Amino acid sequence: MASSSSINARCATVLTVPGLNGSGPDHWQTLWEQSRPDTARVELGMWHTPHRNSWVTKLDQAIRRAGAPVVLAAHSLGCVAVAWWAELSPQLPDWPVVGALLVAPADVDRAAAPSEIKGFAPIPRLRLPFPSIVVASQDDPWVTLERARGLAADWGSHFVDAGARGHLNADSGLGVWREGQELLDHVLLDSFETGRHGGGHASTRSLVASEVRRRHDTNGRRGPVA
Template sequence: MKASEADILIIPGYTNSGPDHWQTRWESKLASARRVEQAEWSKPVREDWVQRVAEEIAAATKPVVLVAHSLGVTTAIHALEQAGTGKIAGAFFVAPPDVANAEIRPKHLMTFGPYPRNRLPFPSLIVASRNDPFGSYEHAEAIADAWGSLLVDAGESGHLNSESGHGPWPEGSMVFARFLSQLKPPQPVG
């Protein structure tokens, strides 16, 4: 699949993705990409965030490719329960946080847990770091296994955001381009 054949939904996490973040850069370079805007970035409410993602999936006119980072991963997964999966061609998940971890800060992020553990009916890829302060590599392995996702080991890369030196993130762009090229439009059910 080419980027122009998809509605690429950029789903940022807690506090949004700033101007130097790879999600913002990708959004500006991919004509078919659009950010899912949330009303409140610094005090996320699970129901509100999930509803916004579900609305954007429903509004899509082409096959949907989800590109979620951090709390955006959790939000996207929960949104599938509302929006369904019929329009989803694939999902590219980066740095999924462990929202069941009592040590996570701020504490209200735990309201986004737990992750559903159902196998995803579309191709998905998880990029995870071995020293992400918001989610262990073992956590990423467990959800990748449950969802049937390909897991990409990003080494010791922190939270894979601009603060950890992943503003441009050319390696991520190459992995995404390869992932996208292997996707096919979802088949109608029934």
């Protein structure tokens, strides 16, 4: 028999939050939307000329329409939009977001950042009020591994080194990115096992550590999780 936490986790809505220029047909976010009945995209609009306040407002509207519980699966600039939403939204008792998977956050603060995303600077550095995992690549042109690790520390997120996989987008050849879906499921289960929206960080770390150990035992060597 399935556990109550597993049943509740399957009732959550997963909202994908793309970055600059949106996510094309081969992006893992698009493939998740097509293959997972619990997953839908947040239509932020202005994909090529994003505006911070507009994106945060549309993200908030999508979260409210979905109803609790919501788990966010963000990529690149979408991760920064999630951080801004958490910064600007009141933390009410019925906080609708119970977790987030934040993949390849774009470093909008760096001097060489494209002008289209400069309006999202500075990146909020507050601790997120829900369990979260940050995944970053060693050779991402949009953010260094050290910077991504620092953001994860500030946000209270568990950090996962994905190896040398580029920007973790369609060009990275991830397909449906099953490892990413496993991490997403860890966030889902963690948020419900803790029974509260902001208290699952330690459990998330334990789940991811277990996954790393499992892959090490299976492959006979230590490798990237995602």
